[in-house]
Amino acid sequence: MKVIVINRKHGGSRSFELGRWSRALLSLCCLGLPLGMVAVGYLAGMEREASSLRGQSVDAMADELAQQSEDLDALKDEAELKLQALTHSLAELQARMTRLDALGEHLTAMAELEEGEFDFSQPPAVGGPLGGEFNVDYTSTGLSGDIDGFSRRLSDREQQLAILESLLSNRKLEDEAWLSGRPIEKGWISSYYGKRNDPFTGRPAFHHGIDFAGKAGSNVLAVAGGVVTWVGERSGYGNMVEISHGDGLVSRYGHNEENLVEPGDVVRKGEPIALMGSSGRSTGAHVHFEVYKHGRSVDPSSYVRRNRRR
Template identity: 65%
Template structure:
């Protein structure tokens, strides 16, 4: 086999004579190079596919890591918020317990009633052991438990407050004692000789003499319904106590309250004087029950509630 080689630079040519074995060897070399090229081309495509797949998986992993980081931040914020809420609820519960114990002591309740120093009584059948192992107490469970406790305490305090309020109102509205801090009965309720005419007359109250300028006090809590000056009474104060009871305090030197005021039991409402139809410093004290004058002496002898 003859092979001609041409030199483009010098324009010459050269021929090489190849034998049978040389041709066979050259053919084998060409086939080998062609096979290697084919195999290289076949391997390049899977490698490019594998590279694209790896890139996609890597992007997905990075995205999942970012999502996980966001979830961790959200969980941390939620945990902090729940922790603060739990601490606030615990503080509220402590204050409620302290207030409950104080109110219980003030109310003078029997031992064991509204006992805020002891945990509430709980009970129930024993749970399944496996269920107990699987049960997980988290912050939300703690918050729910504390919220229930606080609601229970608030209900107890509401009932206790109502009881104290009712007791206080009953004690305030209870007519008892004298309308003066110091003094003596100078004229009782009922028929008497009129000090100005000398004739028999009905006396619808009790006169209590004392020192001019001393306090006249309310025998029960109530609302001031009338004040001012009236013929015979002079300066006077009238109180409504509820349940049909009204008290009147007359011949005052000065009134200390005005209509619409709320007064408590024992509170000064006027200054003793001798205004109106009076012979000297005293308070004319009347008690009305459902519009009818009754003897104040029975209420003056009452003990305080």
């Protein structure tokens, strides 16, 4: 193969003779260069696509990790709320246990029972054979186990108190527990038991007690002897005192300015238990007086009118 090179500036020319190997090399260069460029471009495109896929995978993993982190935070918040609820329940059980223990000790002393017959300062005595394969390590039950233990102790205390109440009744303490008279020293009835127009809304409503109006700060009296079972603020009642008189009778005294007794106290008939006030849902100084018999509200009028045992 002969190649002629012409020089335009000087008008001359030169010729070269290419052999077989030279022609083959030239052909290879002419064909290989485009193919190589195509191959390099293809490989570069594949690398960019792979890099893009890797970036998308990393982004997807980051999003999944972020979602898992949010889910974990939500689970932690839920667990914290449940723990707070369990702690609150345990605190309520402890307070209830304290009131029951105080009540039991007062009743035991009042009934002059033999020492050790009812001991409210110790946990209940229990026992039984090991339950075979159902062997549980109760030392690791945690807060739930504590609550279950308190529930069992409360049940035991309630049973003992029921027996004590029966013993006190059998020892003829009914005269002191005879519910009668007015819960005030001076004053007048400002609202009776039954249907009336609500003093706040003006709409018909049922009034579950009798209101005795009087001078703020004057004494509120127990209408019968008994054991104080509730002292504190209750919705609608304001500062309230509740007394159990046995035989299913309970009296309540609401809207007090100040309560003078504590849960577990044994009070006598006519003893001051609070000072008249206007706490809670009230329009002025008075005592909201209620009587419950076996858990149901009854008209206190019949108890207010009687003044001696019949």
